[in-house]
Amino acid sequence: MADRAELGPRKAAVLHAVVEAYVRTGEAVGSESIAEHAGLGVSSATIRNEMAALEELGYLGHPHTSAGRIPTDAGYRHYVDTLPARGRLRDAQRRAIAIHFEEAILDLEEVLKGSVLLLSRLTQYAGLAVPPGASEEQLVRLELIDMGPTLMVLAVGQHGRVDKQIVDRPEELGAPALAAAERKLRALQGSTYADSQARLLRMAAAAGSDEHDLLLIVADVLRVATRGERAAHVVVGGASNLADETQAWRRETLRRLFATLEREQEMMSVLQDVAADDVSVTIGAEHPTTAAWEASIVTAPFRSGDATVGTIGVVGPTRMDYLSAMASVRAVAERLSEIATELDG
Amino acid sequence: MADRAELGPRKAAVLHAVVEAYVRTGEAVGSESIAEHAGLGVSSATIRNEMAALEELGYLGHPHTSAGRIPTDAGYRHYVDTLPARGRLRDAQRRAIAIHFEEAILDLEEVLKGSVLLLSRLTQYAGLAVPPGASEEQLVRLELIDMGPTLMVLAVGQHGRVDKQIVDRPEELGAPALAAAERKLRALQGSTYADSQARLLRMAAAAGSDEHDLLLIVADVLRVATRGERAAHVVVGGASNLADETQAWRRETLRRLFATLEREQEMMSVLQDVAADDVSVTIGAEHPTTAAWEASIVTAPFRSGDATVGTIGVVGPTRMDYLSAMASVRAVAERLSEIATELDG
DNA sequence: CCTTAGCACTCTGACGCGGAGAGTGCCAGT
């Protein structure tokens, strides 16, 4: 893999033109069309030489001897990394975003679901998001609810998250012990999930054996809410866009793609792998999971204040309109950051 | 559309054989293969005559002049309605079901998600379910939570359902008024969602104007939980099975199918339309929505005691192994009924 | 030394053709 500094300006321009033409048409692009439309002022023969060099360097591929060129993953990567400008949204897109964020914001979870659908409509790919974990959120309720043979642990966060878990009732736990435990839990209301979890662990260590178990269970519910481990959910929306006729996926690839989107656990780990500070792009084989899909992921974190609280983005074919996808993802992530910051303020 | 009593026993047998062969192979089936394998003791010429008659009656179709026959929706319908016996599960399927329902049952919602996935694995189609509404469930908690500029209405049901909604705080509602309202709500704990809703409406009529609005909002949360209207969620699992290579769907049909599966609202109404007492089958154009998919739905209700509380089933191509799908859906619905009844008892 | 015109070459995709195979529909005979 050649260092991209090696690419002269004309080679870069040719690569750029090939990527854009291929993304637009979906067909292998020949030297003639580049010479005519890219405005480089050189003949197709020169373009051919450049293309051959770009192929040698691994940026372009050849379906067969006498077809045009197609970008490789490395080609897309170079294209994305050297994009001269941030993409601009079309007016209709800008308006759609504005309208979407106009309505009163009550529940971040709901906003996120809506935003994922918005992104899928804006880009015609599938939208996805990882909602915030709870660690720095304040608990406004922490309850143990007696459900007969079982108990429900219920935690409500400051910004509207509700986590519940139903657990087996520890042996011999009578109503008085339950009430006593619940009093202790009420004392945690107002502190953050992370703090509460730590305090619960300390309280458990100091408590009698039946209360001990119970407090550990509650701590575990908070742990799950914090890190989103077991109940880890990734919000997916507009996946049907991926089945669109214009996407070149083979049936089997499409099946795998859908299957993975259904497995939240796996999606979560993919999204964590690709996380970055700003808009980030993962192309085809750059990640083992996306390689199996022949797909790319564009994501951006959204923040509350300075802290990253979640991730939102899209999945689409490697032959993706990266400029527009990145612009859409960036715009939506920015609005989400505003909302998250406001809700936290 | 001919009344199916008109079909003689041999025509029925031929139709039966055609459906089974077509479901198995996916290819149009000719008279010869039926004559050989169906054991009717007549020649292919006779089968041909019967097939021509069945086509005339609308049960079979013809991709082109000299291809074999393919069942129409009406053909499948007759086949399903005259199935002589209930399908038997294969041992592996029986075992998978047994294992799945072995673990301790804590949360019906979780069980339902698991059951949908189980069904999708058993049948290789997509599983789907409508979870129980709450109307006859008892409220164990009904709370108003102060979240600063907003309020959260939180309802917890006897069997572990949790419904929340964040609403704008009515103007001028101070902490004392909130506490007063919450005391009233506590009085509802122990009665059913349906009763509580009715009582709330009466209380609202009697209350002062600021409390009035608040109580109506709470009543509405219960209404939504009861009927599952807005937050209506349909559990879908294993949708990726539908993208399997062996399914003959065109790309566009597949896209529509996925798109509808994402729209919970619409799925809900489809499932309500096809609801029945026992296992029910909706084939292709029998329902406008499934017609657009060229798909069939097999569902069965599950009950708590005598009352139907939810629905579970599968969606697959019209060329579906109905016998096996019906057996799987029936078996899972029965186990769910046991669990629901037990949780209610 | 870089660029370009020219040209031979290669590969795909569309088209048409013909034969094999599958299956039908119908008729006449039992």
Add this chain to the structure above:
DNA sequence: ACTGGCACTCTCCGCGTCAGAGTGCTAAGG
């Protein structure tokens, strides 16, 4: 009422052909 026989009709497959697109190379020119 059933069946054997048969002509007929389609599809599917392999084949050869042809046009078109695009390449790679070479030799000439700035």
